[in-house]
Amino acid sequence: MKALILNIGDELLIGQVVNTNASYIAKQLNLLGIEVKEIRVVNDEQSSILNALEEGQKYNLVIITGGLGPTKDDITKHTLAEFMDDTLIEDKMVLSDIEQLLASRGRAMNELNKQQALVLSQCKVIRNFLGTAPGMLMKKNQTVYISLPGVPFEMKPMLNEALKIVVSELSLPAILHKTYFVFGLPESELALKLEDWENRLTKDGIKLAYLPNRNLIRLRMSVYQSEEGTLKKVQTYAEELKNILGKHFVGEDLFEQSDENPLARVVVNVLKEKKLSIALAESCTGGSIAAAITKIAGASDVFKGGVVSYSNEIKQRVLGVQENTLKNYGAVSKECVEEMVRGVKNLMQVDIALSVSGIAGPTGGTANKPVGTVWMSLMINDSIETKLFQFGEQYSREYIIESAVFNGLAWVLKRILNF
Amino acid sequence: MKALILNIGDELLIGQVVNTNASYIAKQLNLLGIEVKEIRVVNDEQSSILNALEEGQKYNLVIITGGLGPTKDDITKHTLAEFMDDTLIEDKMVLSDIEQLLASRGRAMNELNKQQALVLSQCKVIRNFLGTAPGMLMKKNQTVYISLPGVPFEMKPMLNEALKIVVSELSLPAILHKTYFVFGLPESELALKLEDWENRLTKDGIKLAYLPNRNLIRLRMSVYQSEEGTLKKVQTYAEELKNILGKHFVGEDLFEQSDENPLARVVVNVLKEKKLSIALAESCTGGSIAAAITKIAGASDVFKGGVVSYSNEIKQRVLGVQENTLKNYGAVSKECVEEMVRGVKNLMQVDIALSVSGIAGPTGGTANKPVGTVWMSLMINDSIETKLFQFGEQYSREYIIESAVFNGLAWVLKRILNF
Structure with missing residues (x-):
């Protein structure tokens, strides 16, 4: 039909x-x-x-x-x-x-x-x-x-x-879809790794689609359920796939709402498996990471909360960022995101905290800190790691926020999977 | 072309x-x-x-x-x-x-x-x-x-x-587009109000489109800039439109990014005009209202920050919600959102604070509080108003969150415009 x-x-x-x-x-x-x-x-x-x-x-x-x-x-x-x-x-x-x-x-x-x-x-x-x-x-x-x-x-x-x-x-033939999530492998490397497997799959009447979203790729097998044993056949191929992918295989068959972020879903699922809790301190992303996580049903099992510290005042009063830090280094700095992440981890009492501060534009950039400059700090238990991202001043506010959300979530996932 | x-x-x-x-x-x-x-x-x-x-x-x-x-x-x-x-x-x-x-x-x-x-x-x-x-x-x-x-x-x-x-x-003829935002008038009432004006507009070669998004309607005039004076003609019609619409006219020609929320843009612009600051305490919307506001360039002029209090612990520790309130009434209650709104207003020192707590589903509903139940509290200066929304348990998590975002923003806009 x-x-x-x-x-x-x-x-x-x-x-x-x-x-x-x-x-x-x-x-x-x-x-x-x-x-x-x-x-x-x-x-x-x-x-x-x-x-x-x-x-x-x-x-x-x-x-x-x-x-x-x-x-x-x-x-x-x-x-x-x-x-x-x-x-x-x-x-x-x-x-x-x-x-x-x-x-x-x-x-x-x-x-x-x-x-x-x-x-x-x-x-x-x-x-x-x-x-x-x-x-x-x-x-x-x-x-x-x-x-x-x-x-x-x-x-x-x-x-x-x-x-x-x-x-x-009408009586309609059903299609069986199975989706597998692959993280941290470029599409072309993945395709080479899968070449033999994919050839056999195709000959067996199963269609394969690559659905890439930056470095998260969804692989979707589709087949008409015309004969008995279709599901079993797909499952056998899936087991082979998992063996080929190793740690790059990060989830399967997760129900997807139309506007949920697939990476956020993987993060929530892996945190749940590992029984880890997370909190956020967001400045330039303004709640977008929290929103992506909380759109996932069941997020409350792992997400305790977040602070959207959009003004310096709130960074100080709620997260305990020092006035001198803001004066000497500015809100978009290594020093500030480190104080933010300590502040929010302490406030929320979680295993993992992520802080973000940057310049989403279109205004607010300087020669030293152009639009697209984003600092993030990730604290797992007692260890802090801090990173500078430059998403490029040629990009829109929307793209810069989206990039910060993606990179923040991807960073969390890499660390909890020990990549 | x-x-x-x-x-x-x-x-x-x-x-x-x-x-x-x-x-x-x-x-x-x-x-x-x-x-x-x-x-x-x-x-x-x-x-x-x-x-x-x-x-x-x-x-x-x-x-x-x-x-x-x-x-x-x-x-x-x-x-x-x-x-x-x-x-x-x-x-x-x-x-x-x-x-x-x-x-x-x-x-x-x-x-x-x-x-x-x-x-x-x-x-x-x-x-x-x-x-x-x-x-x-x-x-x-x-x-x-x-x-x-x-x-x-x-x-x-x-x-x-x-x-x-x-x-x-190639050398291309330019099209002139002007968009006008109308709030709080149903599309059919608006169309009746505009009938005469719209007839004259159409005869003058200007195309009119209604772009409704719940009770925010964007009216878009489009005309080829083939002749001199096109802009002036459009401006004359726009002045007439503003007179017809009165207080329902809430903005014009705001540049729109593809994924920004038009209502959030109107809210940010009106807050800016009125020099009012705002903060949020979000539970079931999980940062989505903050994210919608901060996607608007210039939001930092009016938005100080927010707390995503996704767990009861954070409602207590960060917002000062009483343990007894949670025990006696639950997190989704009039009492809880009122303590949340007081807490966040005090923490963020703003003119306006909005708090939201509800059940976005798909699980977590009860007979008394089905999925789709959302309490919100709005505090302007010292006065608090609290509302119960029932978005309907037949809806998806996505729709319930989106409805809460829309209704929260619309409520803020109504109050600051004295509707």
């Missing part, structure tokens, strides 16, 4: 919104063994939408998001009616859902809300309990079309409802 | 990676007045790639990312050679770039690295100083094709280099 994901919206084409809907939908379809052959993003123009809907006839399933709002630039519903050769009618249940939703927010129905209750006469309605735009499931020739709103938190539960209908009407 | 963005990679089609490249590229093209007509994501199969490259002939520019790694599933370069009817040759400069990059990381060249130096014989090379895959700029008939690696931090500087070449060879 093959699918097209069609996202409609000018906001995606001018880059104001990141298309997280596509990855979420792709993941859900994948879990059901539905192969997403293509993702297309088109603008809010009738001809673009019609053309993409027509292209959708090549597939068994088309999931459409966006263009269902009450405003003039939202034309998906009318375009779908034209494509399906259908008309729009007011749906009483949808109208009542909208009324109730508005009432729960203390609002009355207006003309535009009322138009939201119009749906294609031949569609199956997918109810929306979190917004005013209903979803619709329709069929044209052999292709099922599902139209959903573009607001992610409305779309997600509606997609699940719609896919239940799809599943109940 | 019209463009297609073509992202190649199975990882995008199974949803393991969010396509941030597409939004980044779209934003850069938009700034240059190049209209992105479509974004397509296809898999690492030759026929899919060839088909999309052929479709690209409809446009002036095709930006391709992905499939340039050294592994077997990366076939973009060979496919491009076939499409362009060209051959791959080793480029000496690229080979030397790769050697230097590897040397800087203390690594020697292997066979796979060496193959990375192969480029199309007719292409213009876009050098990669941060990875081993070179970029290429080629032309077929009237269409310029640019191939870049899929790793975002490698792709970004290379895209800028490639676009300099595109710009220098």
